[in-house]
Each structure stands twice: as C-alpha cells, then as structure tokens.
Amino acid sequence: MKNTNQSFKICLRDRKELVELKKQLEERTRELEAKKTELNTKLKEAEEMRIATLNMMGDLDEALKELKTLDKLKAEFMNVAAHELKTPLTPMIAYIDMLITEKKGKITPRQKETLQIVFKNLERLKRLINDVLDISRLEAKAMKMAIKDVNITILLREAEEEYRPAIEKKKLKFITNIPSHLPNAKGDYGRLRQAVGNLLNNALKFTEKGTITLTVEADKDRIKVTVTDTGIGIKEKDEPKIFQKFYQAETSPERKAQGTGLGLPIVKGIIEAHKGKMFFSSKYGKGSTFGFYLPYK
Template sequence: MNNMSAELRRLYEEEREAARQLEALNSQLARASQAKSEFLANMSHELRTPMNAILGFTEMILDDIYGDVPPEVRGPIQDVRTCGQQLLRLINDVLDLSKIEAGRMELSLTDYSVQEVVETARTSLRSLAAEKGLEFTVEVQSDIPLAYGDGKRITQCLTNLVGNALKFTKQGSVTIRARLEGDRVVYSVSDTGIGIPSDQLDHIFGEFRQVDSSISREFGGTGLGLSITKTFVELHGGRIWVESEPARGSTFHFAIPLRIAEATEAV
C-alpha cells in the first residue's frame, strides 16, 4: 500500500513538472510569435515608404511629367511599375499577416459604394490585363444601394482575387461581377486560367498555400493573398468559396452583408 502511495505521489509530481514545462514552453513560443509579428510589421512599414516613392515617380515618368518618354524606354519603365506594384502587394500582405497573427487586425467601418470597389479593383489591374492581352470586363448590378463595412478591405479582397486571376490566366478573359442577393452582396471573379484540382479546393485558403511547387515556380506568389482575403471576408460575417476545373478556369466568390452591424471574429 505504501509503495502504491509513493508511486502515485511520484506520478503526480512528474505530471506537475511536465505541466510547468509545457506552460513555460507555451509562454516562450508566444513571446517568439509576438516578436516575429512586430518584426514583420516594422520591416513592412520601412519597405513600403520607399516603394510608394518609386511607384509614384514611375507613374510621373509614364505620364510624361518630365518630358516625352521614348518608346524603347517606356516598356522597361512599365515593367518596373508592374514589378513594384507586385512587391508592394506582397509587403502589404506581410503587414496584414503580422496584424492578424498578433490579434490587432480591426475593420474601419463606414459607408462605401460597391460600384466604386469594383471600379478601383479594375483600374488598378487593367494595365496588367492589357499587357497580357486578356479580355477584362466587369458586370455590376446597377441598383445596389450604399453598403456599410470596411470598403478599403473589401477592395483589397477583390483586388487579391483579380490579381490571382490575371496571374494564372495566359489567354482568354477575366470577369468581375457584383450582385445583390437578399441582404448580402456577392462578389465573383471568373477566369479562363489553369484551374485548381478538386483535391486542392479545401486547402486553397490556407496560409502560404500554392496548388503545387511547379505552380509557384512558374507563376510566383506566396499564397498569402487568399488566406488574408478569407480573414477579411469572415471579419465581415461573410464566407468565401471557389468553383474550378483544371485547364478550364476558376470562379472565386465571396458574400458579405450589405451593411454589417460590427466586425465578426474570423475562424
């Protein structure tokens, strides 16, 4: 009996020690994660300032502010602008990811126009569509009333989806649609690109996800955009999903309330 009691005490002490070690490890991991998020946020801020300046001066050059740009120079300058825009989107994605991981991502709620959201996404990426020779169209229900939410983040969601569609489409078209279904706005982005295998559809919205490594090598990208888009949609109390067929194209949809009461915790 005494031996059994001693053994139980020993097991109890071992369990307590294991619990203490686990708590210390969790605390250490939390501090490391916080430090990483703060580092990413600081680096993103430092990189974004000069990148905005580079893009601003590039636009001024292309607008002939400093004089006529020779045709043989205009093409390379447009390439600089395109690469700069891609890098800025990556920087913004990293900054958003750091805020999400640190639990500091908040929505800025105000009235916004669905039509303006679509037009902003179209305008920001039409040069890329033109460079690739893709048909780029929009179809927006004309009588959608003023919406309430974070218009900047919704624009970012739509721009992420359109940017992916253009990136993964070598020929054909990309179409942006927006319609009202009851009390929800449904945004859709359709393309005639490479498509997504059915066994990848359930995982496509995870962080750093690409369909496979060959896709990443050929088309580039970090896989952050879809994960961040999903987070913003869920913060609006909405959902996002995709329909796709390999070699025929994809359609990404997200539906959010026309007017949200408050931000919802992402899942």
C-alpha cells in the same frame, strides 16, 4: 424435557450459523477494507492526475500566451521592417515615374522601356512588402480595421472599373451583376476592396479565354460576392493547399512569377476578420468560382 433439548439444538444451530455469519462478515469487512484501500489509491491517483492536468493546462496557457506575444512581436518587427523597406521605395517610384513621364527631360524610347521595367519591378516589390506585412498582421490578429457602413455597390463598381481594362485587353468577356440598391455591409472599405481585387486579379491571371463574372447577391442576413472564371481551374490535389501562404499550384513559370501566393490567404484573413466566410469550387481545365459571404453586422 423434549422442549429444552430442542431449544438447545436450535441454539447450537444458531451459534454455528452465527459463527459462520461472523466469519462471512469478517470476510466482507476485509473485502470492503481492501476495496476501500483500492479506492483510496485510485482517488489519490485521480487527484494526482487532476493536479498534473491542471499543471499541464497552466503550462499550455503559458505557452499559448508566449506564442501570442511572439506573434505580436513578429507583427511589430514586420511593421518596422516593412516601413524601413518602403521608405526608400516611395521616392524611388516617384522619381522613376517622373523620368518616364519626361518631367525631368526628354528620354529615348529605349530608355523609357528600361525605366518601365524598373518601375514595374519596384511596384512588385512594394506589393510584396505590403502583402507580407498584411499576412503577418492578420496572423497576429493585429490588422487594424476601420469598421464603417460599406456601400457594396460602390465598392464592386470601383473594382469593376479597375479591372475592366485589363480583362478586356486580354479579350475576355467581363459580366457584372451589381444591383444599384443593396443593404450596406459593415466593414473596412479598403480591406474589403482589397479582397475583391485579389479575387479579380486571380481570375484575370488564370483565364486565357471566356468570361469573368462578378456577382453580388443579398439575402436577409448576409451579402454574397462571387467571382467566376472560365480559366485553367485547379487540380483536386491542389485544392486543400491554395489558401496556404506562398502556395502556388504548378503552372507555367511566367504565371508563377506574377505572384507570391499570398493573395488568397489575405482574402481569407480579411473575410474572417469580418466574421464572414469564404467559399470556392473549381474544375480543372474548366474554371473556378471564388467568393465570400459577409454578414451585415
């Protein structure tokens, strides 16, 4: 009898517990259901976001393609415009040259002086057209490079020869460190020559006294070309801007008139198109160092 009572009690307790358990279970199920709904909503939101992101990426891709096309169109337009502008310029320069060198008859010194001014300005205009064309091609990655083995010694000696007269005319010392045997670099000879020329041109233009040094060093995987000057230097505030097109730091108006502010961006573009890297350092009032690394391949 005692036993039956006990088992009844147990049963009763079990039942109560069971009911409690059931309640808890129902509660958990409800919670889980709620969580599931919440998760589903989140999943839906995530999916919507994924689709929106994909759409945005598609739009961005489209915009990028359009920009590239526009850049190419701009370069093409510049090509045509530059060609049209250069066409009359070439014979004009040739005729003025004939007049100056008296191939068309004797001229007076005053006439010669005037013609020389015209000649200089025409040359300047030609350079400007070429520079604007170059920068637009570089920006559109449309500059054609004739990649060949480049003898850096020959290239630098040629640049030295071109600039030595003007540097020495300004009573500056020109030191060159160009070993006769260097490994060949790979690149476009004319474009690399233009890059070195632009750096020497700046060194000459922005130096009034002291020395300009042109150095080349070769290590196992790259060539380093450096142009150092003891010129006016660059203010720290101007340093981040000098590679921007058309930027010229505040200097005298005459010096500003001697350029357009395209030289350095062109050098940078050419060097980067050769997978090289530019560097520079400067101390205002003391001088500057500009140069680049060029990989062998």
